Amino acid sequence: MIIAKLPRSLIHSKGLDLVRVGSDNDGGYVVSKSDILNSEMLLSFGIETNWSFEEDFLKLKPVPLHAFDASTKKGLFFRHVRKEFLDLKFRKSYEYYVKYLKYKKFFTGSNHHEKRFVGLDSGGLHISMDNVFSEFCADKSFVKMDIEGSEYRCLDSIIKNQKKLSGLAIEFHDVDVHIEKIVKFKESFELNLIHIHANNYAPATKSGMPTVLELTFSRYAKTNDEAVLYPEALDQPNREKREDFLITFAS
Numbered sequence: 001m002i003i004a005k006l007p008r009s010l011i012h013s014k015g016l017d018l019v020r021v022g023s024d025n026d027g028g029y030v031v032s033k034s035d036i037l038n039s040e041m042l043l044s045f046g047i048e049t050n051w052s053f054e055e056d057f058l059k060l061k062p063v064p065l066h067a068f069d070a071s072t073k074k075g076l077f078f079r080h081v082r083k084e085f086l087d088l089k090f091r092k093s094y095e096y097y098v099k100y101l102k103y104k105k106f107f108t109g110s111n112h113h114e115k116r117f118v119g120l121d122s123g124g125l126h127i128s129m130d131n132v133f134s135e136f137c138a139d140k141s142f143v144k145m146d147i148e149g150s151e152y153r154c155l156d157s158i159i160k161n162q163k164k165l166s167g168l169a170i171e172f173h174d175v176d177v178h179i180e181k182i183v184k185f186k187e188s189f190e191l192n193l194i195h196i197h198a199n200n201y202a203p204a205t206k207s208g209m210p211t212v213l214e215l216t217f218s219r220y221a222k223t224n225d226e227a228v229l230y231p232e233a234l235d236q237p238n239r240e241k242r243e244d245f246l247i248t249f250a251s
Contacts, residue, residue: 001231001246004198005208008249009183013223015194015216018234021060022053026238029053029144029214030195032221035167036060041138045118045154046146046171047072049080049099051106053144053169064110066136070117070125074100119150129157137164146171152178155185162190168217175213176205182213191217196230198245199238210245 015032022028027050036057044054044067054065077100084093107113114127114136121128141164145151151170158168168191172182186193194217198210205211230247231237237244 001243002200002204003208004204004210004245004247006196006210006213006247006249007179007183010186010193010196011249012193012196012228014226014228015218015221015223017221018195019060020234020236021056023050025236025240026050026199026201027052028236029169029216030197030232030234031142031167031169031216032194032218033060034220034222035142035218038220039063039140039142039166041066041136041141042144043132043136043141044068044144046144046148047113049077049096049103051103054111055106057142057144058111064112064138066112066114066132067107068114068116068118068127068132070115072103072113073115077103117150118147119153129154130160133157133161133164137161139164140166142167142169144169149173152181155181159185159188165191166219167191168215170215170217171199172213172215173202173211175211176209179209182215186215186217189217191219192221192223194218194221194223196228196247197235198230198247200242200244201239204245208248210247 017033018030019033020028020030041063042057042065047067047069077096080096081093116125116127120126197214199212202212231244
């Protein structure tokens with residue numbers, strides 16, 4: 001295990017109803033089952049070619065889904081098909097073709113794919129988080145967010161609209177640069193931090209701080225004061241063949 005160090009301000013209570021939702025390794029998140037069951041909508045930001053979290057979530061609680069990602073389109077899948085074929089990885093090439101067919105099947109009915117990036121308020125392919133909350137949000141919406149750094153543009157809006165949220169699974173990037181913003185967000189957010197995982201696709205700094213973190217916040221999970229040791233049983237390394245981070249907190 002690689003030892004990672006986080007500030008003590010991120011120490012939190014232990015969630016008692018945690019479940020893993022989504023694919024093994026990258027794409028899965030540890031969240032509260034109570035938050036899922038109390039949700040009336042799923043808002044997802046960042047899907048690329050992996051919507052396993054959304055699929056598993058809706059199996060537990062069928063609710064309307066609005067998934068935002070302008071990069072997810074037919075051309076993305078077929079670029080993968082072509083690349084894998086040219087690399088003589090024929091099975092992988094075929095898998096991307098099948099994945100495209102599954103994408104077309106999944107995003108029908110109440111499962112909406114909004115082909116826009118969230119964060120900027122510049123129109124076109126972009127939509128602000130404020131506009132998402134005003135146009136799409138239900139009273140009890142669960143938010144999953146992995147938008148490669150644009151999450152920081154959304155934090156103020158999430159705080160402003162936090163009464164509407166049942167839960168939040170969010171990936172923070174460049175953590176070493178933005179750790180003060182993350183701590184301030186946690187302290188300003190009325191939902192409880194219940195889970196932390198360090199993404200091992202990204203390195204840690206020389207001082208041991210992981211540069212990408214997955215944090216889960218909950219409105220409905222029951223908790224206790226038992227110490228939480230990471231990685232815990234539901235965690236999986238994002239990069240399967242690389243050791244996971246052992247998270248410690250500064251003294």
